[in-house]
Amino acid sequence: xxxxxxxxxxTVKDISRAKGGEPLVCLTAYDAxxxxxxxxxxxxxxxxxxxxxxxxGLPSTVGVTMEMMILHGQAVMxxxxxxxVVVDMPFGSYxxxxxxxxxxxxxxxxxxxxxxVKIESGEYAGEIVKFLVDRGIPVxxxxxxxxQAINVDGGFRAKGRTSDERDRVIREAKxxxxxxxxxxxxxxxxxxxxxEITAAVSVPTIGIGASSACDxxxxxxxxxxxxxxxxxxxxxxxxxxxxxxxxAVESYAAEVRSREFPGKDETYALKPEKH
Ligand code: KIV
Numbered sequence: 001x002x003x004x005x006x007x008x009x010x011t012v013k014d015i016s017r018a019k020g021g022e023p024l025v026c027l028t029a030y031d032a033x034x035x036x037x038x039x040x041x042x043x044x045x046x047x048x049x050x051x052x053x054x055x056x057g058l059p060s061t062v063g064v065t066m067e068m069m070i071l072h073g074q075a076v077m078x079x080x081x082x083x084x085v086v087v088d089m090p091f092g093s094y095x096x097x098x099x100x101x102x103x104x105x106x107x108x109x110x111x112x113x114x115x116x117v118k119i120e121s122g123e124y125a126g127e128i129v130k131f132l133v134d135r136g137i138p139v140x141x142x143x144x145x146x147x148q149a150i151n152v153d154g155g156f157r158a159k160g161r162t163s164d165e166r167d168r169v170i171r172e173a174k175x176x177x178x179x180x181x182x183x184x185x186x187x188x189x190x191x192x193x194x195x196e197i198t199a200a201v202s203v204p205t206i207g208i209g210a211s212s213a214c215d216x217x218x219x220x221x222x223x224x225x226x227x228x229x230x231x232x233x234x235x236x237x238x239x240x241x242x243x244x245x246x247x248a249v250e251s252y253a254a255e256v257r258s259r260e261f262p263g264k265d266e267t268y269a270l271k272p273e274k275h
Pocket of ligand 1: 047048051142218219220
């Protein structure tokens, strides 16, 4: 690729500059062809551990492994060229200590080439964020509804119903900011709390189910494309991929069974080689 045609990926600086400005456009991506389709429109692509549920059929993100995140991270890096790519650290790969987090985060960065990692940063995690950032690993925080903690919470529940819970989410966001997080995903909170968090931290907030009072938005791509029958309240469907796939596969099956496919156009007509 010549220097002229080389496209520079967005950097931490591009993401930071979005604070209070035009909202950041972010989506999840798990494979190369989809990353290539999303890349021209997105500031940030997240290789989310939601891959466990969306692609691998797991009941939650708890079973996701480092190996899964590395394989999907590599694919997304191969498929994209301009977006800032963040890979999620899976459950059990960072919570025990800053050193454990560093070993796994550096492996994710080395083996995928991604630009940052994301951790579901509870209040305790400020120290982990700082340890990583000080050693050259950009970190995206994730506060509010933390899907890796569903077994403690008793399910996927929006956060901020009590004043204690609101205060805790704000402390989580402040801890991530103070540790040096480049931005913070805020999941599953009402608009007033999202507004308060966005005002309280100097880095961009990226909302999912957290109203428009954030500095950017992220959705699970398959949710917004309409791949599933059920989606959470905060998802707007921009497509009907499930309907399109069903229609296409139904037609294919009918045409194979009726021998309409393959037809003449899809069949080789090789001329014999002359000797
Ligand atoms: O895993 C994921 O996809 C996420 C986003 C939905 C924020 O964490």
